[in-house]
């Protein structure tokens with residue numbers, strides 16, 4: 001029923017200022033609809049069967065974070081839940097609920113609407129979630145991340161759990177890492193060497209629109225300068241504090257569209273599925289990890 005409602009929403013063609021006409025085209029076609037096995041839907045009696053029949057556990061990480069006036073607070077959660085659903089269906093993974101209350105970086109934490117968990121609390125909390133997944137019987141755990149604030153605590157947590165566990169492997173990736181920079185530029189999106197595409201910018205806005213065009217309000221945001229690529233090609237990590245005057249997003253958001261979002265999300269999904277299949281296939285090779 002919940003799925004029906006979402007589909008109805010997607011097809012509703014609601015009047016969307018700035019996104020008019022995109023609702024219908026953004027809806028995922030039926031041939032791509034796939035139903036993963038969801039952890040929360042397993043009945044008590046079938047837990048053992050579900051665990052033994054699923055090749056891996058898939059745990060999506062989202063956020064509740066201000067993404068500019070034009071995007072929903074759950075942008076990261078919407079994107080990562082949508083991608084994870086399809087990756088789980090294609091790889092035979094057991095899909096766990098998206099973790100939404102997570103750590104947000106200082107530069108968005110002060111915006112009204114951002115819900116931020118302290119990094120040390122997030123690391124402990126996430127490690128406990130992973131311990132439960134391991135205790136269920138999983139030894140292959142795939143963490144699919146949708147939010148940059150999760151990278152530090154997420155890697156800290158998997159390091160802890162790996163240290164306590166035998167014969168387990170935990171794979172951690174962020175969805176935007178599967179988008180070639182040059183191709184993104186071709187779509188009118190910008191790309192920084194640190195992997196950034198601008199918080200709440202055209203890329204992220206498009207990806208949200210791929211799943212929920214009804215939640216985008218482009219008329220509420222004007223185009224802004226893109227953040228500079230500081231290195232000209234080499235990866236780097238830059239943590240910013242609160243900045244007075246920054247409106248909480250960057251880039252030419254008028255470039256955003258559900259059509260672009262569908263392409264971007266598909267590219268990421270395909271890359272992630274390839275990675276997971278290779279990971280599972282090479283599992284038996286000694287020293288492969």
Ligand SMILES: [Zn+2]
Nearest residue numbers: 075076200204
């Ligand atoms: Zn985001």
